[in-house]
Amino acid sequence: MAGLEDLYREIILDHYRSPRNRGELAVPPAHKTEGFNPLCGDEVAVYLDVDSVSGLVVDIKISGQGCSISQASTSMMSDAVKGKSVEEARLLIRAFKALMSIHESKLEGESDGTDLAADLEGVRLGDLEALQGVVKFPVRIKCATLAWNTLQQGLDEIGAELPN
C-alpha cells in the first residue's frame, strides 16, 4: 500500500507553497490556454510566449487554482519548459505522461511494457520524478497531468497559428 509520503514528497509541497512562474502575460503576443479537471474543479491557465523564429518558449506564466499535486506539477512544468524549444517541450510532455503510466489508445493487454522506456529515452525529468508517487493514487494522476495537457493544447494551438 502506497503511503502519503510517496505522494507528498517534500519537493512537491515546496512547489505547492512557493509556486514558480505565477502570473499572467499580455495576450497577444503571448498565448493563453485554459484547462479544467472536470472531476474536482481544478482550473489552470497557461500563458505561453513562443518565439516564432527560434521556436523557444521564451516565457511562461501560470494562473489558476488546484490541489497541491496539480499546483506543484504546474509549477514544475513551468520551470521545466521555460527556455526550452517547442520540440523539447513536447518530448517532456510525452515523457511526463509516460511517467504517469499514460499510454494513450492502448487496451489492456496490448501494452508490452516497453513504452515507458521508449518514451523516456533521452529525456531528463529531474525534479519532476518526484511526481512518480502519484501513479499509485490513480485519481490524482489527472491532477498531475492537468498542466501538461493544457501545455500540449497551447502548443498545438500556437503551431496551428504559425504559417508553415
Add this chain to the structure above:
Amino acid sequence: MAGLEDLYREIILDHYRSPRNRGELAVPPAHKTEGFNPLCGDEVAVYLDVDSVSGLVVDIKISGQGCSISQASTSMMSDAVKGKSVEEARLLIRAFKALMSIHESKLEGESDGTDLAADLEGVRLGDLEALQGVVKFPVRIKCATLAWNTLQQGLDEIGAELPN
C-alpha cells in the same frame, strides 16, 4: 400451485374452438373499436350496434386474433352483452374486471377487500365465471380483459358521439 385445468376449463376451450358472434358489422351504423395487447400482439375488433333510442346493444360482432383465453373471453363477452342495455354492459365490465382482481388506482395495502363484493353486487356473470382461474396466471389477465377494455372504449366513444 394452479394447474392447467384451472385455466383451460372446458367451457373456455369450447368458446375458443367455436367462437360466438364472429364477423363484422357495417360501419356506420355500427361502431368499430380496436384493441391491442401490447405484450403478446393479440388484436381484437369489436363492432357495436347500439340503438340510440332504447340504449340497447342490438348487435355485436367480433374479429381479430388471439390466444384461447383472449378469444374465449371475447366470445363470452359478446354473448353476455348482446341485447343488454349500455348500462348493464358497463356493470358487466366492472364486475368482470373485479373478477380479474383489477381495482384500478389502488396502491398495495390500500384495498380493504370489499371491492370485489361491491363490484359484483347484483351482477350475474354466469359462464364468465369460468375465467376466474385466469387470476392465478397474472400474465394472462391481460388476455382475458382485452375484449372488455375494448368494449369499454367502444361504449365511451359511442357515448361521446351521442347528443345529450
Add this chain to the structure above:
Amino acid sequence: MSPLDVERIKADFPILNTKSRGNRLVFLDSAASSQKPLAVLDAMDHAYRHHYANVHRGVYEIAERATAEFEKARAKVAKFIGASEARELIFVRNATEAINLVAYSWARANLHAGDAVVISHMEHHANVVPWQMLAAERGIELRWIPMNADFTLDLTRLDILLDGAKLLSVTAMSNVLGTINPLAPLIAAARAHDAFVLIDACQYIPHVATNVRDWGADFVAFSAHKMCGPSGIGALWAKAEILEAMPPFLGGGEMIRDVRLEGFTTNDIPWKFEAGTPAIVEAIGFGAAVDYLDSLGMDAIRDHEMRLTRYALDALHDEFADRLTVYGPRDVSIRGGAISFLFDGIHAHDISQVLDEDGVCVRAGHHCAKPLMRQLGVPATSRASFYMYNDEIDVDCLVAALIKAEKFFAI
C-alpha cells in the same frame, strides 16, 4: 418513534464491517452514494438465482414471478414517496435521466422560444445542464434564483423571476450546502404564475419522509443509489395526467401498443416511458431498499441525522474555530447531513487524501455544482455526509483525521 440503534444498523451493511487502508471504514460520503444493506443485496442475488427472466413478455413461471416482483417494487417505491398510483412512477437510470426525460419530452413539447425556466444557484449539474441544452436549442431563457449569505435561497425577487416562466426546477436539498429549500412557498409562487414544478429530490427523499402529493409538485426526480438501493436505477414521479399527455422519450420495446410500417402507438403509462429491457433486478433491489428504510422509519432517520449533524458542526467548530469554514446553514432544522468545509490554505483534495489514510471517506471537489462553487468563491470543498449508519464515533474519527491533516499541510 424510537431512536436508531446504530450499532445494529452498521451490522446490516457488510461493507461497514470491512477495513480501508488497515483502519475501520468510516464512510462519510453517502451524499454521493450510500452503502447497501444485506437485505438489498440478498433481494437482488435471490432474484438472479431463483426468478430471473425478462419481464412483461413471458408466460412461464419465472417470467411471471420476475414481472410481479418488478411491478411490486414499483408500487413500493411509489407508496414510499406518497404517490397515489404506481403508474405515476417511471423507472429510469438515475435522477439525471429523470430530469432529462422531463426536458426532452415534456419541455420540448410545451416550451417555446421566449419562455423561461427558473432554477437556482445551488442546483446540481443534473438540474442545470439539461436546461442549458434546452435553452441553447430552443431560445429559452434560463433564470437563476440567487442565494443569501446564510446559504438559503434568496426569494425576494422570486415573483419577478417567475414572471413568464413555464417551469420552476429546484432541489429540495442541496448536495453541497445541506440546505433544505422551502418548497411550500416556492411551489405556491410557481403555481401563482402557472409554472410547472420539478423537484430534484435526490438528496431529500433518502433522508426525510416525503409525500409528493402534499408537495403539489408536477415532477419529482430521485436515485436509488443514494437511498440504500443499487446503482443503475432511479425514478421520475409525475402526475398521471401529465405523463399521459407527454410524448414518449425513448422509443423501442415495451413502450409501444402497436407498431406498423407507418408508425407506432404508445403503451399506457408507466411503460410508455420505459423503452427496452428495464433494470429488472435493480428495481427489485430498489423495492427492498425502501422496505429497509421503512423498517427503520424515516422520521427516526431524520431525527438521528439532525442530532448527528448538530454534533458534527459543534465538534468542527470547537476543534478548528475559524481555521475551518463550513459552507451551509448552522440550523439543523433547515439542513441535511451534508457538511461542506474548507481549511484556510489547504485544498479539499489534499484533505480527503490524508483522511483516506485513516479510512475516513469524504468527498472533495465541486460536487457537480460548479455554478454554486463560483458563487461560494472556491474551486472545491471537502464534504462529509451522514446516513443512518453513521454515529458520533464516526464524527470523532473525522475530527481526529482532520487534526492530522491540518498538521500535515501546516506551513
Add this chain to the structure above:
Amino acid sequence: MSPLDVERIKADFPILNTKSRGNRLVFLDSAASSQKPLAVLDAMDHAYRHHYANVHRGVYEIAERATAEFEKARAKVAKFIGASEARELIFVRNATEAINLVAYSWARANLHAGDAVVISHMEHHANVVPWQMLAAERGIELRWIPMNADFTLDLTRLDILLDGAKLLSVTAMSNVLGTINPLAPLIAAARAHDAFVLIDACQYIPHVATNVRDWGADFVAFSAHKMCGPSGIGALWAKAEILEAMPPFLGGGEMIRDVRLEGFTTNDIPWKFEAGTPAIVEAIGFGAAVDYLDSLGMDAIRDHEMRLTRYALDALHDEFADRLTVYGPRDVSIRGGAISFLFDGIHAHDISQVLDEDGVCVRAGHHCAKPLMRQLGVPATSRASFYMYNDEIDVDCLVAALIKAEKFFAI
C-alpha cells in the same frame, strides 16, 4: 477449440439448478434475456460488499477501487468486441437506449428533412420506433429492406433503397427468425452511398465472436443482460471521431468539463455520453460476463449452438412434420439459436402456457417485432432460444412438452 462441457456449464448457473413447477428448469428463453453465472453474481456482490462508492469523484480508497473496476470493465467489454480503444464504448441502460442515443444525438444533428434512413422488415422495435419518431419529427423518410420467402433479407433493391440515405440501421441477427444478416455486403453498399451504419448486435454479440473494427460499421448497440451480464446495462460502441463530433445527449454530472451560468462545455468521450451516476456495479458485472464468455471461447459457444440448433430443427421436424411451422432459415450457418414456431391452429401463448407446466420456458408473442409478424402473417409465435448452457436433453424436454401441448389443444 474444445467442445463445451455443458454439464459443467450448467453448474455455473445457480438458477439452472432450481425447479420450476416441480420440474427441472429448462430455460429456453435466452434470446429475451440470458441467465447469469456465479462469476457475474459474485463480482457484483463482492463490489457492493468491499469497494462500492460513486465513481470518478472520490479520492478515498474504495472510490478509487470502484472507479478502477468500472473503467476496467469498460476496457474488457471494448476488447471483447474488438474495439481499438476503451473510450469508444459508452455504457447505457440497454441496446434500446444505445440506438436512441444515436437517434437523438447523431441523427438529429446530421439528418434533415428529405434524408432517408434504411432499416429492415426484421428489426426489433428498438431499431424501428426511434427512427419513426425521428421521421415524424423531422420529415425523414424511413425505408424498409424487405424479406425473402426463405427468411433472409432481400438485397436486390438495396442500392435503390440506399440512394439518398444517410443511415443504414440493421440487425446482425434477428431475434425472431434467428437469421444472421450478411453484414459485409450491407455495409459495403451503405459505404458506397456515403451512408452511416448502425448494427443492432443485441442478438449477435452474445453468440458469435465479434470484431467491430472488421465490420467497419459506425455504431454498434448491444445489451449485457443477453450475454450473461446483469440487467440495467448495455453499450453503444462507435468510432471515436464520430463520438467526438456528436453533440451530447443527456445533460448532467460527469458529462461536463465546466459549467457556468452561461453554458457548459463537455467532457471527453466516453464520459461525455454518461450523464449522472452510472450503473457502476452493473458495469463490473458486465466485465465479469465477458470474462466468462472468454473463458469458454466464443467460437466454442457458436459451434455448440449451431449443433444444438441443427439438432432441435431436426427433432421438431421429425416429430411434428408439417403440423409445426418454423419461421427462420434451416441452414444453421446463417442463423443463431432462436427458433420461432407455430402449431397449426394453436396460439403461441397457449403453447407456452402448457410448456410451463413442465418447467420448459419459451417465449410467446410478437417478440417486439410487430412489423415482421405482419410480414409473416401471424399475430405471434412461440420461440425457443439456446445458449451455451442448453443441451440435447433440454431440446428433448421441449419436444416432449410440445407433444403434450399438441394433445391438450387437439380438437
